Amino acid sequence: xxxxxxxxxxxxxxxxxxxxxxxxxxxxxxxxxxxxxxxxxxxxxxxxxxxxxxxxxxxxxxxxxxxxxxxxxxxxxxxxxxxxxxxxxxxxxxxxxxxxxxxxxxxxxxxxxxxxxxxxxxxxxxxxxxxxx
Numbered sequence: 346x347x348x349x350x351x352x353x354x355x356x357x358x359x360x361x362x363x364x365x366x367x368x369x370x371x372x373x374x375x376x377x378x379x380x381x382x383x384x385x386x387x388x389x390x391x392x393x394x395x396x397x398x399x400x401x402x403x404x405x406x407x408x409x410x411x412x413x414x415x416x417x418x419x420x421x422x423x424x425x426x427x428x429x430x431x432x433x434x435x436x437x438x439x440x441x442x443x444x445x446x447x448x449x450x451x452x453x454x455x456x457x458x459x460x461x462x463x464x465x466x467x468x469x470x471x472x473x474x475x476x477x478x
Contacts, residue, residue: 351411358404366397398456419470427463431455 346354373390376382382390409420435455441447 346411348412348416351408354411355404355408359401362397362401362404366394366401369394369397415474419467419474422470423463423467426466427459430462431459434458 369390373387373394376390377387405420405424409417412420434450435452438447438450442449
C-alpha cells in the first residue's frame with residue numbers, strides 16, 4: 346500500500362469519526378442541559394463518543410503501520426508530544442488541585458488537547474525534517 350492510499354484510508358475513518366464524535370458530544374450536552382433523557386440513558390449514550398474515539402485511535406494505529414518508516418517516525422514523535430503535553434497538564438493540574446484547592450479541570454478537555462497538540466507537532470516535525478512522500 347502506498348503512503349497516499351494509507352492516508353486516504355486513514356482520513357476516510359478519521360474525518361467521519363471526528364464529525365460524529367463532535368456531533369454526538371454536542372447533542373448529548375444539549376440533551377443533558379434540557380433534561381431530555383433520563384440520567385441512566387444519558388450515561389449510557391455518553392459511551393458512544395468514547396467508542397468512536399477508540400475507532401479513531403484504531404485508524405491511527407493502522408495508518409502508522411501502513412506508511413513508510415520515515416513518515417511513521419514523524420507520526421510516532423507527534424503522538425509522543427501529544428501524550429507528553431496531556432500527561433503533563435493532567436499531572437500538574439492534579440497537584441495544583443490537591444495542594445491549592447484550585448477548581449477541577451474536566452478530563453473531557455484532555456482529548457481535544459491531545460489531538461490539537463498532536464496536529465501541531467506533526468506539522469512542525471514534518472516541516473523541520475521534510476516529507477518523504
